[in-house]
Amino acid sequence: MHRCWGLLFAAVNLAAIGLFVVSPAMGWWLPRNIASYGADIDHLFYLILVATGFFFVITQGTLVYCMFRFNAKDGVKSKNIHGNTKLEIIWTAIPAIILIYLGFAQTPTWAKMKYIEIDTWFPVKYKGTNIESDLHVTVLGRQWEWRMRYPQGNIPADPQAWADLGNLNDLHAVNELHAWKDARVKIHLKTQDVIHSFFLPNLRLKQDALPGKIMPMWFQPIEANVRFNPKTRMLEELNPSSTWEIACAELCGGNHYRMRGKLFVHESKQDYERWFADALKNQRLHESPRVQPVVAAGNGGNP
Amino acid sequence: MNHDTHHTTGSKPGFLTSYLFSQDHKMIGIQFLFSGLIFFGIGGLLALLVRLQLGWPDGNLPYIGKWFPQSWGGKMSPEFYTMLFTMHASIMIFFVIIPWLTGTFGNFLIPLMIGARDMAFPKLNMFSYWVMWPAFIIILASFFVDGGAASSGWTSYPTLANVGAEAGLEKLPFKPGDAPTSYTVFKDDAFNSPAAPGAGMGQIFWLVSLIFVGIGSMMGSVNYITTILNMRAPGMDLMRMPLTVWSLFITAILQALALPVLTVALMLQLLDKLIATNFFLPPGGLSFGNWHTTPGGGQPLLWQHLFWFYSHPAVYIMILPAMGVVSDIIATFARKPMFGYKPMVFSMAAIASLGFIVWGHHMFQSGMDPRLGTGFMLATILIAVPSAIKTFNWLATLWGSSILYTTAMLNALAFVSMFVIGGLSGIFMAATPVDVYFHDTYFIVAHIHYVLFMSSIFGIFAGVTFWFPKMFGRLMNEPLGKVHFALTFIFGNLTFFPMHILGIGGHPRRYYDPTIYQYLENLQPLNQFMTISALLLGLTQLLFVTNIFYSLWFGAKASKNPWNCNTLEWDAPSPPPHGNFDQIPQVQRGPYEYAIDGPMDHLTQSSPAVDGGKIHE
Ligand code: HEM
Numbered sequence: 034m035h036r037c038w039g040l041l042f043a044a045v046n047l048a049a050i051g052l053f054v055v056s057p058a059m060g061w062w063l064p065r066n067i068a069s070y071g072a073d074i075d076h077l078f079y080l081i082l083v084a085t086g087f088f089f090v091i092t093q094g095t096l097v098y099c100m101f102r103f104n105a106k107d108g109v110k111s112k113n114i115h116g117n118t119k120l121e122i123i124w125t126a127i128p129a130i131i132l133i134y135l136g137f138a139q140t141p142t143w144a145k146m147k148y149i150e151i152d153t154w155f156p157v158k159y160k161g162t163n164i165e166s167d168l169h170v171t172v173l174g175r176q177w178e179w180r181m182r183y184p185q186g187n188i189p190a191d192p193q194a195w196a197d198l199g200n201l202n203d204l205h206a207v208n209e210l211h212a213w214k215d216a217r218v219k220i221h222l223k224t225q226d227v228i229h230s231f232f233l234p235n236l237r238l239k240q241d242a243l244p245g246k247i248m249p250m251w252f253q254p255i256e257a258n259v260r261f262n263p264k265t266r267m268l269e270e271l272n273p274s275s276t277w278e279i280a281c282a283e284l285c286g287g288n289h290y291r292m293r294g295k296l297f298v299h300e301s302k303q304d305y306e307r308w309f310a311d312a313l314k315n316q317r318l319h320e321s322p323r324v325q326p327v328v329a330a331g332n333g334g335n336p
Numbered sequence: 337m338n339h340d341t342h343h344t345t346g347s348k349p350g351f352l353t354s355y356l357f358s359q360d361h362k363m364i365g366i367q368f369l370f371s372g373l374i375f376f377g378i379g380g381l382l383a384l385l386v387r388l389q390l391g392w393p394d395g396n397l398p399y400i401g402k403w404f405p406q407s408w409g410g411k412m413s414p415e416f417y418t419m420l421f422t423m424h425a426s427i428m429i430f431f432v433i434i435p436w437l438t439g440t441f442g443n444f445l446i447p448l449m450i451g452a453r454d455m456a457f458p459k460l461n462m463f464s465y466w467v468m469w470p471a472f473i474i475i476l477a478s479f480f481v482d483g484g485a486a487s488s489g490w491t492s493y494p495t496l497a498n499v500g501a502e503a504g505l506e507k508l509p510f511k512p513g514d515a516p517t518s519y520t521v522f523k524d525d526a527f528n529s530p531a532a533p534g535a536g537m538g539q540i541f542w543l544v545s546l547i548f549v550g551i552g553s554m555m556g557s558v559n560y561i562t563t564i565l566n567m568r569a570p571g572m573d574l575m576r577m578p579l580t581v582w583s584l585f586i587t588a589i590l591q592a593l594a595l596p597v598l599t600v601a602l603m604l605q606l607l608d609k610l611i612a613t614n615f616f617l618p619p620g621g622l623s624f625g626n627w628h629t630t631p632g633g634g635q636p637l638l639w640q641h642l643f644w645f646y647s648h649p650a651v652y653i654m655i656l657p658a659m660g661v662v663s664d665i666i667a668t669f670a671r672k673p674m675f676g677y678k679p680m681v682f683s684m685a686a687i688a689s690l691g692f693i694v695w696g697h698h699m700f701q702s703g704m705d706p707r708l709g710t711g712f713m714l715a716t717i718l719i720a721v722p723s724a725i726k727t728f729n730w731l732a733t734l735w736g737s738s739i740l741y742t743t744a745m746l747n748a749l750a751f752v753s754m755f756v757i758g759g760l761s762g763i764f765m766a767a768t769p770v771d772v773y774f775h776d777t778y779f780i781v782a783h784i785h786y787v788l789f790m791s792s793i794f795g796i797f798a799g800v801t802f803w804f805p806k807m808f809g810r811l812m813n814e815p816l817g818k819v820h821f822a823l824t825f826i827f828g829n830l831t832f833f834p835m836h837i838l839g840i841g842g843h844p845r846r847y848y849d850p851t852i853y854q855y856l857e858n859l860q861p862l863n864q865f866m867t868i869s870a871l872l873l874g875l876t877q878l879l880f881v882t883n884i885f886y887s888l889w890f891g892a893k894a895s896k897n898p899w900n901c902n903t904l905e906w907d908a909p910s911p912p913p914h915g916n917f918d919q920i921p922q923v924q925r926g927p928y929e930y931a932i933d934g935p936m937d938h939l940t941q942s943s944p945a946v947d948g949g950k951i952h953e
């Protein structure tokens with residue numbers, strides 16, 4: 034009977050490992066990475082997966098082995114052992130070393146994502162808003178949509194002031210983030226009501242929008258998914274399977290799940306600018322200067 | 337001592353004073369056990385509704401559909417869904433796990449295990465339970481208030497949670513082309529919130545209820561600390577205390593230091609809602625559609641710092657007692673001394689102290705300075721070290737032991753196995769760049785449930801089974817207990833393990849309908865699978881309830897020490913009378929003298945025989 038219990042534990046743990054093995058094949062895995070720093074993040078993920086996998090196998094293996102091997106038999110006593118200092122030191126030191134290594138292994142990637150410049154270990158310089166970039170976009174979260182604002186000429190003269198107040202000739206869009214391949218994109222993230230979180234799974238990027246603050250984010254897409262066709266004035270997908278979505282990751286009310294947007298990465302800067310010019314012209318045709326969706330918007334937050 | 341004479345000479349207490357307004361620590365522990373059981377049921381049902389929605393997001397649910405108002409179209413509304421998971425988590429955390437661990441185990445076990453007649457402050461102890469009742473009533477009533485129960489998540493982040501009409505909502509100047517809107521919406525019902533229906537009255541009820549919980553737990557922890565420091569039986573040095581008592585002691589300290597911060601934060605949010613203070617409203621104010629709040633002057637991030645400054649330590653409040661309980665049970669049924677008693681104590685202390693400097697790991701994406709993130713990341717990663725130490729010591733205790741597979745032991749072993757999974761998934765999220773992706777996805781939900789359901793709850797099952805004979809004088813039914821354990825272990829893993837995979841796929845948490853996202857589409861079969869497993873997991877818990885009630889009346893009569901365990905509570909009769917011990921025991925040794933030479937394989941803490949032979953029974 035006791036062996037059944039060991040077997041149960043073994044089976045459950047094996048099933049857990051099994052799920053991790055089959056999931057990538059089933060497509061239940063990390064979505065395609067398109068960010069310049071995404072490979073670093075994925076690499077870290079796999080590094081931690083290996084390290085934790087190792088400890089998982091060791092600890093669960095030991096547990097199951099003990100359950101099989103050491104069960105009560107008549108007249109057989111266990112050993113009266115209260116501990117072993119050497120062992121304690123070993124199994125404190127080994128995880129500590131591995132964990133501290135993991136800790137330091139990730140700091141360069143974090144720095145890369147968050148504008149931190151580490152020349153030597155100190156001083157650590159936080160470049161904040163002064164990062165060099167090719168395109169600025171302001172994203173405003175509200176219940177329940179993302180409103181994007183694009184500057185003419187891609188880089189505003191005073192990005193901070195522009196992110197705050199905007200310009201009259203900005204291009205407005207709802208739930209659509211446009212950029213081009215290899216552009217260093219700087220997002221100024223805002224919200225007018227509650228906290229939202231701008232989540233781009235394919236870019237491995239997420240940032241909360243904090244009421245009263247403008248949060249900086251940046252990314253560089255290394256792959257394109259659309260081309261603008263000036264004749265039809267439509268965006269054409271380069272590859273039918275590459276839809277990259279935007280989601281909200283911080284609870285923001287009932288329709289939190291509906292803040293779906295799309296990321297369009299144009300083939301080239303020229304292509305982006307063709308789309309921009311066309312969309313701006315289209316926007317000016319509307320008499321009202323208020324925010325209008327330009328190209329067919331996602332769901333616009335409307336149920 | 338005054339207290340002693342009261343117990344030995346006092347008149348027999350009546351029904352009211354022995355069952356309801358009891359000052360006896362054992363009865364208070366038992367009260368916490370049963371109220372926790374009721375809320376476990378409620379919280380579980382809420383979870384099953386959440387799972388139903390996730391499994392069949394667009395489906396009009398058969399049967400259950402009828403419960404929803406016509407206006408929702410025979411299915412739950414998104415707002416209702418946010419209420420479900422908010423109340424599920426709040427109830428499970430504040431009304432089930434914490435009261436079970438500190439209320440039930442803390443109250444029942446501390447005096448018995450240290451050889452005291454009762455708590456240091458029995459009256460305060462009674463109050464610590466009775467302030468829970470306003471909390472119970474208010475949280476249950478909140479389901480029926482205008483706008484429904486709280487729906488801003490158990491974390492209740494402003495500005496979703498704190499904005500009320502009182503915050504000075506006014507309509508923007510009318511612009512040509514605007515649809516005419518009614519002025520009356522927020523004037524009539526001053527407590528409604530423009531942010532969400534449940535962020536009005538429901539949120540206020542939630543806040544008030546948790547303030548009561550906070551006050552109650554505060555009383556409890558002061559009592560535990562005092563009792564453990566002052567009332568130990570002669571010979572019970574700190575370093576002879578069972579690990580259960582150590583864990584409850586450290587938990588009480590954590591609670592005493594961290595809980596006031598939450599209680600204050602709750603009060604601040606309540607003030608924001610009731611009298612329009614602006615602790616969490618930013619200077620520029622907010623706009624909801626056509627409605628504009630007055631300018632604030634506060635900072636939404638302040639709440640997150642205060643909340644997590646409590647709630648990270650709180651997650652350890654929710655596991656340390658289970659670790660202590662499991663340690664004692666493992667040593668008992670492995671019939672082997674606890675391996676590394678001192679490292680076990682020190683690692684709990686390390687977890688508790690490190691636990692105060694890691695709260696920022698919940699806020700990596702919140703807008704906190706990213707340089708701070710690195711510091712929080714390192715501290716978080718370090719907290720995994722004491723967790724690893726504990727795991728290795730449990731395994732070393734099992735190594736070379738002779739395991740008795742009782743229900744309590746099985747649950748304790750499951751705790752070890754499952755805690756490993758929950759601890760390891762924590763490391764992914766501690767890594768800041770990886771957490772950018774995992775934060776607020778199902779990976780977090782998997783982590784939470786491996787540490788809280790699959791670890792703490794297994795610890796609780798183990799503890800309840802183990803001490804049931806001491807509480808009620810009868811043993812729980814073993815075969816039924818084993819079936820319950822096996823099914824819980826299987827369905828629990830089937831329910832929660834695939835959540836890791838959803839998280840890796842980028843499935844956000846708190847989503848009413850993930851299927852509108854293309855990148856989540858092919859994860860939906862997993863969602864359905866988990867829902868079915870969850871329903872079975874829920875049904876399985878009926879076995880536990882059945883076992884408790886069956887055994888209360890029909891369980892086999894328990895002897896004084898049915899498990900041949902060493903700690904002091906087994907010196908007292910089962911169940912112990914008012915005042916616990918006929919004679920306060922003299923403690924001779926530590927609690928883990930198993931596998932010793934002689935006719936018995938163990939030496940209880942109080943038995944005078946040292947060199948084999950006679951055991952004092
Ligand atoms: C090895 C130790 C652990 C590490 C390294 C760890 C790490 C983390 C991190 C980094 C997060 C935040 C993730 C995010 O929101 O992005 C988190 C969340 C959480 N952890 Fe842990 N954790 C550990 C153990 C525990 C334990 C023992 C418990 C409870 C008994 C626990 C309960 C929670 C809960 C409830 C949350 C989610 C809170 C929420 O957002 O709703 N963790 N953990």
Ligand SMILES: [Cu+2]
Pocket residue numbers: 228229230281282283284285286288289290292
């Ligand atoms: Cu949201």
Ligand SMILES: [Cu+2]
Pocket residue numbers: 647648651694695697698
């Ligand atoms: Cu935490």
